Amino acid sequence: MDIDKGLYSRKQQILIAxxxxxxxxGFKGTTLQAIAQEIGIEGPSLYNHIxxxxxxxxxxxxxxxxxxxxxxxxxxxxxxxxxQKLERLISxxxxxxxxxxxxxxxxxxxxxxxxxxxxxxxxxxxxxxxxDFQGILAQSIAEGDVADLxxxxxxxxxxxxxxxxxxxxxxxxNFNRVELEVTVKSxxxxxxxxx
Amino acid sequence: MDIDKGLYSRKQQILIAxxxxxxxxGFKGTTLQAIAQEIGIEGPSLYNHIxxxxxxxxxxxxxxxxxxxxxxxxxxxxxxxxxQKLERLISxxxxxxxxxxxxxxxxxxxxxxxxxxxxxxxxxxxxxxxxDFQGILAQSIAEGDVADLxxxxxxxxxxxxxxxxxxxxxxxxNFNRVELEVTVKSxxxxxxxxx
DNA sequence: ATACAAAACTAATCATCATTAGTTTGTGGG
DNA sequence: CCCACAAACTAATGATGATTAGTTTTGTAT
Numbered sequence: 001m002d003i004d005k006g007l008y009s010r011k012q013q014i015l016i017a018x019x020x021x022x023x024x025x026g027f028k029g030t031t032l033q034a035i036a037q038e039i040g041i042e043g044p045s046l047y048n049h050i051x052x053x054x055x056x057x058x059x060x061x062x063x064x065x066x067x068x069x070x071x072x073x074x075x076x077x078x079x080x081x082x083x084q085k086l087e088r089l090i091s092x093x094x095x096x097x098x099x100x101x102x103x104x105x106x107x108x109x110x111x112x113x114x115x116x117x118x119x120x121x122x123x124x125x126x127x128x129x130x131x132d133f134q135g136i137l138a139q140s141i142a143e144g145d146v147a148d149l150x151x152x153x154x155x156x157x158x159x160x161x162x163x164x165x166x167x168x169x170x171x172x173x174n175f176n177r178v179e180l181e182v183t184v185k186s187x188x189x190x191x192x193x194x195x
Numbered sequence: 196m197d198i199d200k201g202l203y204s205r206k207q208q209i210l211i212a213x214x215x216x217x218x219x220x221g222f223k224g225t226t227l228q229a230i231a232q233e234i235g236i237e238g239p240s241l242y243n244h245i246x247x248x249x250x251x252x253x254x255x256x257x258x259x260x261x262x263x264x265x266x267x268x269x270x271x272x273x274x275x276x277x278x279q280k281l282e283r284l285i286s287x288x289x290x291x292x293x294x295x296x297x298x299x300x301x302x303x304x305x306x307x308x309x310x311x312x313x314x315x316x317x318x319x320x321x322x323x324x325x326x327d328f329q330g331i332l333a334q335s336i337a338e339g340d341v342a343d344l345x346x347x348x349x350x351x352x353x354x355x356x357x358x359x360x361x362x363x364x365x366x367x368x369n370f371n372r373v374e375l376e377v378t379v380k381s382x383x384x385x386x387x388x389x390x
Numbered sequence: 391a392t393a394c395a396a397a398a399c400t401a402a403t404c405a406t407c408a409t410t411a412g413t414t415t416g417t418g419g420g
Numbered sequence: 421c422c423c424a425c426a427a428a429c430t431a432a433t434g435a436t437g438a439t440t441a442g443t444t445t446t447g448t449a450t
Binding site for chain 1: 219220221222223224303304307308332339340341342343344345347348349351352353355356359362363366367370374375378379381382383384385386387388389390
């Protein structure tokens with residue numbers, strides 16, 4: 001019973017509790033009874049609001065993946081330099097991480113438990129995102145701002161650290177958001193060496 | 196039936212198959228029957244070689260965490276500069292990733308399914324490793340080689356990308372190991388910007 | 391107040407595994 | 421050739437947990 005009943009619909013509460021528990025115990029390690037208990041009802045009562053356990057996971061994953069992709073399209077369409085777009089993408093990751101830390105964790109691993117149709121949708125969204133990300137990276141190499149190294153690997157390393165940030169935020173709760181953004185950008189763009 | 200019977204003991208085969216399937220489906224999503232099938236026997240026959248499903252996971256995780264920590268102690272004890280030690284740590288991650296890609300994946304997530312005692316052991320090993328890593332990073336700042344930014348976050352970002360490398364290696368199978376090391380070091384040390 | 395609909399509850403059901411019991415097979419040393 | 425012993429096999433057992441059925445409660449609009 002962690003979630004304020006006044007502020008969220010039951011469906012919302014279920015999604016919030018689901019994200020929290022799926023993150024902590026994994027999808028398969030979380031029982032519907034546990035989710036129900038988290039919001040103060042009995043397990044089977046959940047079925048007044050959801051169709052299945054899998055629906056909780058797919059709602060969480062698809063809505064977040066969609067939000068990432070929508071925001072990517074928005075950033076792609078601006079007329080800035082590719083490097084400026086990369087900086088916006090870094091900010092985007094931080095923004096969405098702060099908004100939905102638990103969902104961010106699920107996007108790394110739990111998507112394997114989606115059923116076939118949703119898994120395809122999810123993987124397509126993620127692949128599109130990764131592709132566009134890499135396209136912008138390629139452009140910033142072409143524009144002379146970014147080093148011409150193995151581009152798959154550069155993209156991969158950038159996204160790995162950005163996608164793990166939720167864990168850092170969970171551990172060091174008293175960080176300053178602006179400082180976080182500055183540091184993350186500095187480490188990604190300039191590396192750790194002193195100049 | 197993927198694993199050559201001649202080269203490995205049954206216990207080894209079980210560990211290899213377990214790592215593969217736990218990686219693909221998660222610990223809770225993998226049945227003993229599936230592991231058995233992978234090496235061509237029936238589920239209950241596994242009990243001639245193991246004590247429980249959990250033992251498979253804990254053997255995989257603890258032996259790998261221990262290997263990381265042993266190697267860390269070795270590197271700490273050399274008389275090189277802290278920056279040289281950091282480069283050795285990057286190489287170490289790549290070496291162990293190539294040796295045990297599936298186990299590397301498990302170390303990120305599946306440790307939550309260890310039972311209490313093993314989980315404590317595992318978390319202690321990991322925390323010690325992270326601590327020592329950060330100590331070396333602090334020293335290299337003190338030695339004037341590394342930028343004086345939020346040190347927790349720098350350590351976190353470095354380890355996030357290193358610990359995810361198994362996924363890149365799985366996807367781009369034809370990479371050159373030396374080039375991989377060079378690129379990873381360059382991105383971590385110098386960032387992505389062209390100099 | 392009263393009735394209806396939404397949302398809870400309790401008590402099945404049914405499937406899926408991990409694990410155990412009891413039995414058979416296969417092999418290497420005598 | 422035969423005996424042990426390790427390592428398989430098949431057939432329970434028992435727990436767990438998603439989902440369904442059927443019933444009661446609650447809250448709201450008349």
